[in-house]
Amino acid sequence: MLFQLQGVSKSYGKIRALRDLSVEIPAGAIGLLGPNGAGKTTMIRTLLGLISIDGGTGQVLGMDIRARRLDIRQSVGFVPEDECLFPSMAGIEFVGYAGELSGMSRKDAMQRAHEVLDYVGLREERYRNVESYSTGMKQRLKLAAAIVHDPRLLILDEPTNGMDPAGRQEILSLARDLAHNKGMSLLFSSHLLPDVEEVCDYVMVLGRGKLLAHGLISELKQSHEGLYEVRVKADQDLFAQRLVAAGCRPEPKDDGLVVGVPAGATVGLFWNIAAASGHQIRFLRPRRSTLEEVFLHALEEQT
Amino acid sequence: MPIFDQGYQHWDGKLSSHAWRWFTISARGARSQFKSRWVRLAILGAWIPAAVLATVLIAWGLIEQKSKLILPFLSLFHDLPESIMLDPRSYRVTIWTIAYQYFFLIEMFFSMILVLLVGPSLISRDIRFNAIPLYFSRPLRRFDYFAGKLGVIGFFLAAVAVVPALIAYVLGLCFSMDLTVVRDTARLMIASVGYGLIVVVSAGMLMLAISSLSRNSRYVGAFWVGIWFVSNVVGGALQGWVKASWCPLVSYTGNLLRINHVLLDTDSAWDQIGSLMDPRNRDAILVGFRGPTYPWYWSLGVLAGLLGISLCILTTRVKSLDRLK
Amino acid sequence: MHLDDAREISGPLEVAPVVEFTGASKWYGNVIGLNNLTLRIPSGVTGLLGPNGAGKSTLLQLATGQLRPSQGSVRVLGQAVWNNPGLNRFIGLCPEQDAFYEWMTGWEFVHTCARLSGFSRIDARDAAGRAMELVGMTENMGRAIRGYSKGMRQRTKLAQALVHDPDVLFLDEPLSGTDPVARRDLSDIIMGLGQCGKSVLVSSHVLHEVQAMTPNIVLLNHGRLVAEGNVRQIRDLIDKFPHRIVLVCDNYRGLAAKVVGFEDVEGVKVLRKERGLLVETRIPDAFYARLPALSSAGDTPISEVYSDDDNLEAVFKYLVSK
Numbered sequence: 001m002l003f004q005l006q007g008v009s010k011s012y013g014k015i016r017a018l019r020d021l022s023v024e025i026p027a028g029a030i031g032l033l034g035p036n037g038a039g040k041t042t043m044i045r046t047l048l049g050l051i052s053i054d055g056g057t058g059q060v061l062g063m064d065i066r067a068r069r070l071d072i073r074q075s076v077g078f079v080p081e082d083e084c085l086f087p088s089m090a091g092i093e094f095v096g097y098a099g100e101l102s103g104m105s106r107k108d109a110m111q112r113a114h115e116v117l118d119y120v121g122l123r124e125e126r127y128r129n130v131e132s133y134s135t136g137m138k139q140r141l142k143l144a145a146a147i148v149h150d151p152r153l154l155i156l157d158e159p160t161n162g163m164d165p166a167g168r169q170e171i172l173s174l175a176r177d178l179a180h181n182k183g184m185s186l187l188f189s190s191h192l193l194p195d196v197e198e199v200c201d202y203v204m205v206l207g208r209g210k211l212l213a214h215g216l217i218s219e220l221k222q223s224h225e226g227l228y229e230v231r232v233k234a235d236q237d238l239f240a241q242r243l244v245a246a247g248c249r250p251e252p253k254d255d256g257l258v259v260g261v262p263a264g265a266t267v268g269l270f271w272n273i274a275a276a277s278g279h280q281i282r283f284l285r286p287r288r289s290t291l292e293e294v295f296l297h298a299l300e301e302q303t
Numbered sequence: 304m305p306i307f308d309q310g311y312q313h314w315d316g317k318l319s320s321h322a323w324r325w326f327t328i329s330a331r332g333a334r335s336q337f338k339s340r341w342v343r344l345a346i347l348g349a350w351i352p353a354a355v356l357a358t359v360l361i362a363w364g365l366i367e368q369k370s371k372l373i374l375p376f377l378s379l380f381h382d383l384p385e386s387i388m389l390d391p392r393s394y395r396v397t398i399w400t401i402a403y404q405y406f407f408l409i410e411m412f413f414s415m416i417l418v419l420l421v422g423p424s425l426i427s428r429d430i431r432f433n434a435i436p437l438y439f440s441r442p443l444r445r446f447d448y449f450a451g452k453l454g455v456i457g458f459f460l461a462a463v464a465v466v467p468a469l470i471a472y473v474l475g476l477c478f479s480m481d482l483t484v485v486r487d488t489a490r491l492m493i494a495s496v497g498y499g500l501i502v503v504v505s506a507g508m509l510m511l512a513i514s515s516l517s518r519n520s521r522y523v524g525a526f527w528v529g530i531w532f533v534s535n536v537v538g539g540a541l542q543g544w545v546k547a548s549w550c551p552l553v554s555y556t557g558n559l560l561r562i563n564h565v566l567l568d569t570d571s572a573w574d575q576i577g578s579l580m581d582p583r584n585r586d587a588i589l590v591g592f593r594g595p596t597y598p599w600y601w602s603l604g605v606l607a608g609l610l611g612i613s614l615c616i617l618t619t620r621v622k623s624l625d626r627l628k
Numbered sequence: 629m630h631l632d633d634a635r636e637i638s639g640p641l642e643v644a645p646v647v648e649f650t651g652a653s654k655w656y657g658n659v660i661g662l663n664n665l666t667l668r669i670p671s672g673v674t675g676l677l678g679p680n681g682a683g684k685s686t687l688l689q690l691a692t693g694q695l696r697p698s699q700g701s702v703r704v705l706g707q708a709v710w711n712n713p714g715l716n717r718f719i720g721l722c723p724e725q726d727a728f729y730e731w732m733t734g735w736e737f738v739h740t741c742a743r744l745s746g747f748s749r750i751d752a753r754d755a756a757g758r759a760m761e762l763v764g765m766t767e768n769m770g771r772a773i774r775g776y777s778k779g780m781r782q783r784t785k786l787a788q789a790l791v792h793d794p795d796v797l798f799l800d801e802p803l804s805g806t807d808p809v810a811r812r813d814l815s816d817i818i819m820g821l822g823q824c825g826k827s828v829l830v831s832s833h834v835l836h837e838v839q840a841m842t843p844n845i846v847l848l849n850h851g852r853l854v855a856e857g858n859v860r861q862i863r864d865l866i867d868k869f870p871h872r873i874v875l876v877c878d879n880y881r882g883l884a885a886k887v888v889g890f891e892d893v894e895g896v897k898v899l900r901k902e903r904g905l906l907v908e909t910r911i912p913d914a915f916y917a918r919l920p921a922l923s924s925a926g927d928t929p930i931s932e933v934y935s936d937d938d939n940l941e942a943v944f945k946y947l948v949s950k
Contacts, residue, residue, distance in 0.1 A: 078436075087429065088335065097327075101327055178311060
């Protein structure tokens with residue numbers, strides 16, 4: 001078990017950030033989703049042992065969140081969302097300092113810092129002052145500082161916020177590598193659902209302090225029997241008419257069609273119509289839910 | 304295996320005990336402050352009074368022994384009363400005390416300068432660059448953070464006030480060649496260390512508190528200069544106009560020096576000097592040298608009050624992350 | 629939702645909403661911001677993309693009259709935009725940074741912006757109410773901005789950009805920091821604005837969102853224009869990288885044997901986990917045209933076909949990476 005919460009509640013004055021939250025999450029790459037104000041930040045801080053909860057119990061990596069807060073932070077790495085830096089240091093000093101603050105000796109911290117900076121891809125830049133880094137470099141630096149003490153759980157809070165596509169890809173591939181190949185558990189909190197889908201296998205959805213849904217992404221996505229997404233190169237309307245004639249129910253979606261086929265029909269139906277009318281089918285796949293649909297559906301169920 | 308994995312490796316090494324976490328912060332802070340040229344100059348400058356103190360103590364030790372080495376310099380001491388030169392040993396404590404009193408008076412200036420150079424950026428830069436979440440997402444409590452930052456100031460103040468005082472003491476002891484010196488003047492050594500601690504805690508926490516109030520180190524520095532000079536000036540002015548006994552309390556450095564006098568027991572020293580003087584002029588002359596005579600626990604109260612305010616400011620400004628946003 | 633009928637002040641209605649750069653360059657001392665840009669942005673939604681430092685902010689600042697081009701011209705709605713404050717009446721800008729008067733309520737802020745555009749008090753009141761309703765802020769518009777979440781701030785920024793019903797809108801990272809619900813709403817609003825006939829230029833790093841809003845893009849890199857137009861057409865023009873088409877078929881090896889025989893096919897890769905093939909071809913038209921016959925042949929029915937690089941992410945990567 002990665003972490004478990006039983007009936008956790010936390011209020012700030014009148015605002016109830018977490019209401020009786022109970023969840024059990026297995027190890028692996030976990031996505032944390034939820035609209036603004038759902039309690040994601042509060043839950044992350046609870047897992048880090050940074051706040052004192054009003055009610056309930058919880059364990060992170062087997063350690064109680066009330067009794068062993070410092071020990072939890074020893075085994076957890078955190079990449080915060082906002083821009084944050086230790087001022088006026090070179091990159092290598094930054095990561096070394098982070099390691100020392102987690103209790104490593106100076107020599108261990110420096111050796112490990114170089115290793116970890118190699119991994120995130122900061123080469124000569126590590127000797128420059130961190131204030132001169134670009135956004136992508138700062139993000140990778142924060143990631144390096146979070147894994148220098150080899151945590152068992154890495155928490156990433158909106159890691160790709162504001163980064164250009166190349167930088168986003170770098171962070172996502174690092175996160176994916178750590179989670180899938182290096183045995184580190186990940187808690188990835190983000191509003192960009194395709195990013196979460198690329199890195200995580202398991203998601204939990206929070207809404208207004210409660211758990212709305214959780215499970216493997218592949219299981220949460222519903223199957224749609226008899227529904228296909230199709231796009232043809234030209235004359236899509238004509239194609240749609242032929243489909244209707246064959247007993248299907250096409251509906252436009254983006255620049256393609258979502259088609260419900262009559263019971264018992266197979267994919268061959270589309271090929272036959274295309275062959276007959278000379279259309280080029282450029283896209284043909286069974287309808288799959290997107291993570292966005294799972295998310296919005298979970299939110300709707302709450303209201 | 305001939306090809307080695309270049310990717311991420313796991314690490315399991317020894318971790319140091321939590322008790323030393325603050326030391327990491329202090330060491331890092333001190334190292335980065337030491338790079339500044341002005342800090343190094345200030346430390347160098349601050350050792351000059353220490354050298355003078357050591358010289359005075361050494362000279363007195365030589366006088367006590369009536370050593371030949373001091374003969375060429377005896378002309379410097381010609382205006383001291385005869386009774387002192389005839390029996391130096393009985394005036395030992397007095398002379399040492401007065402030497403230390405002046406040393407700390409001058410060292411106060413250098414201490415405040417050093418705190419001005421070293422202190423403002425300690426917390427204000429962390430706030431400006433938002434380093435606080437990076438600190439507190441590690442196994443670190445607020446106490447460790449404050450102790451670490453205080454340690455930076457403590458390191459420099461100790462280097463400037465406490466360590467030179469102790470080294471001068473040891474030198475004076477060596478040149479006296481007389482272990483009874485320890486019995487007589489041990490109080491001075493303990494007082495130096497005690498006073499150093501009080502200055503570190505009081506000035507250090509006050510500087511940390513001001514540093515946490517602003518993101519801009521320059522404003523913090525200006526505020527500190529304000530506390531130092533303005534409070535002195537206002538205290539002096541009030542003494543001139545209002546002439547009440549509490550007026551000296553307004554000056555921050557005045558309070559610290561009052562505690563210093565109490566710890567060193569300068570009153571006894573000046574009483575002994577006074578006994579050598581003409582009773583008619585005695586009080587008029589001594590007033591200038593003695594310093595303020597209000598009860599020392601008033602100053603302690605003021606310093607304790609400032610410490611309390613500093614703690615309140617620090618705990619509010621450097622919030623733990625147990626809040627909504 | 630049509631805002632056109634609410635407009636009372638007349639403007640250059642005859643000219644189709646268009647932003648036009650003609651040989652525009654901008655440098656800051658020695659540093660080049662934009663280099664010889666010639667571009668026409670039509671009505672509808674257009675995505676402005678590029679890595680960091682590509683010149684997107686410079687382009688937006690030139691287009692809104694905040695900077696003067698060092699060379700060339702920048703025209704909006706037919707008029708030069710530099711030193712032409714009257715043109716601001718028809719331009720709306722939603723900047724990336726937050727620069728609100730935090731003590732104002734959302735409605736007050738938008739109302740003030742409307743007044744600054746020259747609306748009378750009554751018109752401004754109506755316009756502010758309409759704008760806030762359009763962005764879905766009617767419930768919260770009476771609260772001080774200080775207490776707004778990021779999503780609410782973005783909505784308010786969008787409201788102030790369109791309160792005066794401009795013909796041209798520049799949106800710089802309009803969806804940044806918003807949760808998926810707000811993203812969906814704001815995307816729909818932006819697409820709606822494009823359908824109204826306005827010219828909307830959306831600058832963003834989040835490629836899948838831009839793709840959902842529009843197929844038309846402008847891609848910058850190192851201050852120069854790299855590509856402009858429909859994503860799929862641009863993809864077709866990229867010769868260096870063959871098209872990658874995935875075919876899923878139970879008898880994928882049999883299908884591979886057939887496919888490898890075609891002239892235009894440059895590579896076939898077996899995807900064991902998906903039970904399919906990744907085919908690389910330089911003439912996608914010819915390849916796609918063969919698929920119905922291949923599928924109906926009997927022993928190799930194709931159950932899925934899709935292209936994994938027919939999207940904006942792939943186009944971006946191909947054009948921008950070194």
